[in-house]
Amino acid sequence: MLVARGSPEIGSGCPARRRIMYQAAVFIHLASAIVWIGGSLFLALVLIPVLRRYAPAPGEPPVLPPDMLGTMARRFRWISWVCIVLLVATGLYILPTRYGIGFGDFFSLGGHFVATLQVKVALVAVVIWLSAMHDFVIGPYTNRMIEAMQAGAEPPGYLPLLRRSVVWIARINVLLTILVVVVAVTMTRGTPV
Ligand code: HEM
Numbered sequence: 001m002l003v004a005r006g007s008p009e010i011g012s013g014c015p016a017r018r019r020i021m022y023q024a025a026v027f028i029h030l031a032s033a034i035v036w037i038g039g040s041l042f043l044a045l046v047l048i049p050v051l052r053r054y055a056p057a058p059g060e061p062p063v064l065p066p067d068m069l070g071t072m073a074r075r076f077r078w079i080s081w082v083c084i085v086l087l088v089a090t091g092l093y094i095l096p097t098r099y100g101i102g103f104g105d106f107f108s109l110g111g112h113f114v115a116t117l118q119v120k121v122a123l124v125a126v127v128i129w130l131s132a133m134h135d136f137v138i139g140p141y142t143n144r145m146i147e148a149m150q151a152g153a154e155p156p157g158y159l160p161l162l163r164r165s166v167v168w169i170a171r172i173n174v175l176l177t178i179l180v181v182v183v184a185v186t187m188t189r190g191t192p193v
């Protein structure tokens with residue numbers, strides 16, 4: 001059973017307590033999306049372009065501490081994974097509490113809300129997979145290659161391609177998370193046309 005939007009009854013049990021829990025979950029859901037997407041955009045649009053401006057010319061000493069971007073990116077990495085966990089956990093809490101959608105309903109042909117939810121969850125799965133590849137597989141591997149090269153090792157021919165892939169995975173991921181927000185708004189508020 002789907003509970004109508006704006007209804008004072010949110011699921012079963014004590015309505016007041018449920019409402020508080022539901023609103024707290026929505027707050028955490030939205031705050032996590034803000035921190036995650038805002039942080040990713042800050043890295044991509046502010047930090048990386050500014051740090052690039054301070055990259056030393058060949059033969060010149062570095063102006064900034066070495067691996068400054070890496071240190072910041074690693075610090076943001078655990079923040080973004082906390083956000084991902086909170087988004088999934090609160091999303092899964094809201095579905096049965098507010099909308100009466102259980103595991104079985106998710107796989108049904110249940111109209112606009114369920115259809116957009118399915119698209120949203122599929123996109124979230126892709127984003128999580130790309131984030132994991134970026135943060136735990138390709139990113140660290142590329143870093144090790146760069147460190148080895150800086151220590152004097154011969155860089156493999158595919159290193160430039162690897163570096164470009166890391167950058168593009170991050171860019172595509174930011175765009176996909178923004179798309180998740182668009183789908184989320186369409187899910188709860190309907191399509192604009
Ligand atoms: C498996 C993961 C997720 C599930 C199950 C889920 C589920 C939900 C649900 C049920 C709502 C409706 C909340 C309400 O009652 O107002 C919602 C709203 C929303 N979600 Fe998610 N969500 C997930 C992941 C995400 C992610 C990763 C993002 C952002 C990157 C996101 C962004 C939003 C936004 C912005 C809204 C507000 C839409 C609006 O009020 O118009 N969600 N989500």
